[in-house]
Amino acid sequence: MTLHSLARLLALTAASLSVLSSGARVTSLLPPPPARSVIYNYTPVQEAADEALEADEALSFFFEEVKPKARHKASAVVPDTVAVLPTDSLLSLSTYEMVTVLPSYNLRPTVFDQLQVWDDSLSLATPDAVVAGRGIDPAIFSWINEEDLRNKLVMRARQHHFVYRPDAVFYNESQLPEPPKEFTAVIDPATASIVLKEVVKTDIKVDGLGMDIRKRHWLRNFNGSLQFSQAYVSPNWYQGGNNNLNALLNLYYNVKLNPRYHPKWIFENTFQYKLGVNNAPDDDLRDYSISEDLLQWNMTLGYKSARRWYYSLATTFKTQLLNNYKTNTNDMKAAFLSPGELNVGLGMTYSYQNPKKTFSFDASISPLSWNMKTCINRHMDVNKYGIKPGRNVVNEIGSSAEGKLSWKMCDNISLRSRLFVFTDYGYIQGDWENTIMFDINRFLTTQIYVHARYDSTTKRPEPESEWHKFQLKEILSFGISYKFAVS
Numbered sequence: 001m002t003l004h005s006l007a008r009l010l011a012l013t014a015a016s017l018s019v020l021s022s023g024a025r026v027t028s029l030l031p032p033p034p035a036r037s038v039i040y041n042y043t044p045v046q047e048a049a050d051e052a053l054e055a056d057e058a059l060s061f062f063f064e065e066v067k068p069k070a071r072h073k074a075s076a077v078v079p080d081t082v083a084v085l086p087t088d089s090l091l092s093l094s095t096y097e098m099v100t101v102l103p104s105y106n107l108r109p110t111v112f113d114q115l116q117v118w119d120d121s122l123s124l125a126t127p128d129a130v131v132a133g134r135g136i137d138p139a140i141f142s143w144i145n146e147e148d149l150r151n152k153l154v155m156r157a158r159q160h161h162f163v164y165r166p167d168a169v170f171y172n173e174s175q176l177p178e179p180p181k182e183f184t185a186v187i188d189p190a191t192a193s194i195v196l197k198e199v200v201k202t203d204i205k206v207d208g209l210g211m212d213i214r215k216r217h218w219l220r221n222f223n224g225s226l227q228f229s230q231a232y233v234s235p236n237w238y239q240g241g242n243n244n245l246n247a248l249l250n251l252y253y254n255v256k257l258n259p260r261y262h263p264k265w266i267f268e269n270t271f272q273y274k275l276g277v278n279n280a281p282d283d284d285l286r287d288y289s290i291s292e293d294l295l296q297w298n299m300t301l302g303y304k305s306a307r308r309w310y311y312s313l314a315t316t317f318k319t320q321l322l323n324n325y326k327t328n329t330n331d332m333k334a335a336f337l338s339p340g341e342l343n344v345g346l347g348m349t350y351s352y353q354n355p356k357k358t359f360s361f362d363a364s365i366s367p368l369s370w371n372m373k374t375c376i377n378r379h380m381d382v383n384k385y386g387i388k389p390g391r392n393v394v395n396e397i398g399s400s401a402e403g404k405l406s407w408k409m410c411d412n413i414s415l416r417s418r419l420f421v422f423t424d425y426g427y428i429q430g431d432w433e434n435t436i437m438f439d440i441n442r443f444l445t446t447q448i449y450v451h452a453r454y455d456s457t458t459k460r461p462e463p464e465s466e467w468h469k470f471q472l473k474e475i476l477s478f479g480i481s482y483k484f485a486v487s
Helices: 003-020 036-040 045-062 138-164
Strands: 183-186 193-198 216-231 244-257 265-279 289-308 309-319 332-333 340-353 359-374 393-410 414-422 428-439 442-457 470-486
Touching: 183 244, 193 265, 216 442, 244 442, 289 340, 289 470, 309 393, 340 393
Parallel strands: none
Antiparallel strands: 183 193, 216 244, 216 470, 244 265, 265 289, 289 309, 309 340, 340 359, 359 393, 393 414, 414 428, 428 442, 442 470
């Protein structure tokens, strides 16, 4: 394509767009507005040929004289003379030559179908679509490069029309009169033929899909399980042994303030109760014994001071509910509030939770801590808990630290751990509780509970006993479990 022919093409495109942007729908230049099928880029073949003939004849509006040189299925028209148009200040040319006439579909009413971004540097320096190799005449591919450049220029002009004259766009997606019809092919048994039937779409209304969206200021988590272990040994078993039946009840409830709506505060409460009962074949006074009885409450209240750090007040209270006796005696080992322990600490708390909410860790350090021990049952020795004779309460001032970890290792295995340490700088005591839960299915679970305790004031139960200040309890159980969570 020569420089003159390209300049002529630009002039024709600008003239056509000015007509389209005038507010009229090109009624004098084009036939009546196309059928709705044009909007969806579909036009019957015969209709397209007829429109092309009428549009080609209407193009004489731009030239003094147009004579058909060659026509192939009513598609192309070549001008016989050269029209003289005003000078273009950008190209500094006085005449424009045009090799081929724009196809009629480029002058139809503009229909928005897609958004394209064209570089403003598109000009005569645009690279050719096809570059001839060494020894090949470039003129062989000139018609491809001409068509490619013409198409780019037309598309650029069309996009410019979309952006700067949206009022002149014939249709757009938001103003389509009606959606296109949809058809499906079915077999008619009566005529043994395939017929097309329109698919009629109906609105499906389903009741009960309303959503109750409310802010949840409190996040709750509950886990309850009842687990058993049993052993039967026949009287003539060659190794001997006793029948055994154990039951373990575990209730865990946690509620905390939602950090999404209260990012500067941390307020968490945990209530836990464990009760373990087993038969006592060696006890002549009782048919059962209590292996585990723990009622515990933990509370943490804090206000944010820095990233993941809070000024905090940590509280822990624990006791048991039932009376527990030594085997074959009436000597009481434990009862309600005997012993009982309350600890209140003031300090800082670090809180972390991963984005997936599968791992959380809280650590509290309380340089100032108050610890109170009670023993209100008069049948028990208060000296064992550091309480003076004639009194049932002792108060201690010191420091404490607490760490809590919750980790969901995978879909059916989780770990819950808690470490608490207190000292009044005269003695030290600590508790480390670990619970590993294996979920078999929704209602069956297996748990391993390990509780390690250290108390520097504990005496040896027997002179030759290896257990002194360190104490340990371990329970492996299997049973029924129920849980729910609001998070």
